[in-house]
Amino acid sequence: MDSSTTSATPRHGVTGWFANRVADVGDMAITMVAGIGDVTLFALRTVGWLFSRRQRREVLLPNFYQIGVLSLPVVALTGLFIGMVLAVQSYAQFKALGLQTRLGSVINLSLVRELGPVLAATMLAGRVGSAMAAELGTMRVTEQIDALESMGANPIYYLVVPRFLGCLVLIPTLTIMADFMGVLGGYIYSHAVLGIDYHHYWANSREYVDAFDFLMGLFKSFFFGGAIALVSCHHGFHCDHGAQGVGRAATNAFVHSFVLILILDLFLGIGLNSVQDIFRPEGPRKLL
Amino acid sequence: MTATATAPETTATPADQPLLSVAALSVTFGSQPVLRDISLDLAAGETLAVLGESGCGKTVLLKTMIGLVQPTTGAVLFEGQSLSGMTERQLAHLRTRYGFVFQGAALFDSATIAENIAFPLREHTRLAAHEIDEIVSELVAEVGLPQTVLQKKPVQLSGGMRKRAGLARALALDPQLVLYDEPTTGLDPIMSDVINELILRVRQRPRTTSVVVTHDMRTAHKVADRIVMLYPLPRLEPDESQIIFSGTPAELDHSTDPRVRQFVEGRAGQRLDELREEQARATVWQTAAPRDPETAPPGQQEDLS
Numbered sequence: 277m278d279s280s281t282t283s284a285t286p287r288h289g290v291t292g293w294f295a296n297r298v299a300d301v302g303d304m305a306i307t308m309v310a311g312i313g314d315v316t317l318f319a320l321r322t323v324g325w326l327f328s329r330r331q332r333r334e335v336l337l338p339n340f341y342q343i344g345v346l347s348l349p350v351v352a353l354t355g356l357f358i359g360m361v362l363a364v365q366s367y368a369q370f371k372a373l374g375l376q377t378r379l380g381s382v383i384n385l386s387l388v389r390e391l392g393p394v395l396a397a398t399m400l401a402g403r404v405g406s407a408m409a410a411e412l413g414t415m416r417v418t419e420q421i422d423a424l425e426s427m428g429a430n431p432i433y434y435l436v437v438p439r440f441l442g443c444l445v446l447i448p449t450l451t452i453m454a455d456f457m458g459v460l461g462g463y464i465y466s467h468a469v470l471g472i473d474y475h476h477y478w479a480n481s482r483e484y485v486d487a488f489d490f491l492m493g494l495f496k497s498f499f500f501g502g503a504i505a506l507v508s509c510h511h512g513f514h515c516d517h518g519a520q521g522v523g524r525a526a527t528n529a530f531v532h533s534f535v536l537i538l539i540l541d542l543f544l545g546i547g548l549n550s551v552q553d554i555f556r557p558e559g560p561r562k563l564l
Numbered sequence: 565m566t567a568t569a570t571a572p573e574t575t576a577t578p579a580d581q582p583l584l585s586v587a588a589l590s591v592t593f594g595s596q597p598v599l600r601d602i603s604l605d606l607a608a609g610e611t612l613a614v615l616g617e618s619g620c621g622k623t624v625l626l627k628t629m630i631g632l633v634q635p636t637t638g639a640v641l642f643e644g645q646s647l648s649g650m651t652e653r654q655l656a657h658l659r660t661r662y663g664f665v666f667q668g669a670a671l672f673d674s675a676t677i678a679e680n681i682a683f684p685l686r687e688h689t690r691l692a693a694h695e696i697d698e699i700v701s702e703l704v705a706e707v708g709l710p711q712t713v714l715q716k717k718p719v720q721l722s723g724g725m726r727k728r729a730g731l732a733r734a735l736a737l738d739p740q741l742v743l744y745d746e747p748t749t750g751l752d753p754i755m756s757d758v759i760n761e762l763i764l765r766v767r768q769r770p771r772t773t774s775v776v777v778t779h780d781m782r783t784a785h786k787v788a789d790r791i792v793m794l795y796p797l798p799r800l801e802p803d804e805s806q807i808i809f810s811g812t813p814a815e816l817d818h819s820t821d822p823r824v825r826q827f828v829e830g831r832a833g834q835r836l837d838e839l840r841e842e843q844a845r846a847t848v849w850q851t852a853a854p855r856d857p858e859t860a861p862p863g864q865q866e867d868l869s
Binding site for chain 1: 627630632652655656657658659660662664666667668670671672673674683684687688733
């Protein structure tokens, strides 16, 4: 769609000024709708190729290594510090109420439902998403994607599906890692620095955090993983020419993935809360 | 206006169907037209060179021939079948009959040279690993590279070696039609001549057809049966053909069209006048602007007062 046609004929005068602003809004709306349609088609083609042809091991493994293994340290560190920071920030309030031993329930509930999945996904959008957009963007600029097509190979099958699968499988796995490290970090700080009794810390955690909370966070991370892969690969595929184009693709991949993570988090949270009310009207159950 | 360039009778009889036809092709990116009403036929076995200034749409024309760029209007027909009407699968299958040599070689960075050359063989044949290795080894020898490059990554090779590895990859499936995008650009004269020799060797393969996009006159003269010259659309009148020359290399040398002569002789000519005018305009603006209190920046306005 050629959106330039509307803005190519500027009008003059006060009426013209308003007409131009309306035209600008129209241009933006058209660009946005076209962009969403483009990403949707890209996602549908990716899912189509995911099921129509098996991936080769030698293509999958390097991508899984890049996404999963190389992200482990940064995700573990993120999780550990979130847990500790939660303990630092919550302690004073709980102490004022004389409820220090309830710290475990708050830290662990926040971690497994929200902070673990969202912050792990945010960190991975930065580390994995930007890298994927920059790599695919460079391949676009240096005509490597054209080369794939010219040899009768499908670039979505070769470049997007392995990354999409990697994110879909490994981002939830890394979220479990972030959750675990966060729980550990929160406990270490609460017990070793704040001196909270370990028995009460874990007893309260078990009372308020159950499998549903953990699975809710994990369920969301599948969507975050898929969103990071699709948005980042799409930006890489539609990268503008030159170093600036690659840089912009990498930045936009992170920013748009992050915004999508927040939007998905809100709507999945609302949806999952409704599910929780249906299946668990009696309130929380014990995790173990 | 349609410019039709027909193949010389020596390479194809009138009864022969062209291997590839470009019919009334126009390509527009956004609001910018790049190609307008291009028509040409490519007979099996001939080598066509497409000449023209940078930015005249040569590479776009080459990419439409393999379906990497979609025509805005018109069509590209391979053996009479339109590329636009093909399904993704049909187009992928057809592309196994093409070989494309990219300007920057476009080798996959993350793979070795051996993996790069083996890629089309692994993708489209059921050959055993050792058979693929043998073919890769032969192809590397054919383009004059030592076997030691096989385990190297593209970044470890020089520009000329990368181009030759790109050519080896393009030849892997024994293509009927080889498309070269600026094969000698960025290479020293000796390496350029090596590449020209390789294009000639590819030409000698039975029934191999080639299209060479270049602005190197030596390449065009050395390898082409026929030359087509494109002209940038912005400098053409609406009723003028974008193909300003079509003929043999010998005919090109005797062309009287000043635009063709200018390119052949490598003279800036009118472009130099345009450049001078542009510079003069910029100088006038720079000297005039601060003297005009209406248009001068705020700091300079104070100085003037």
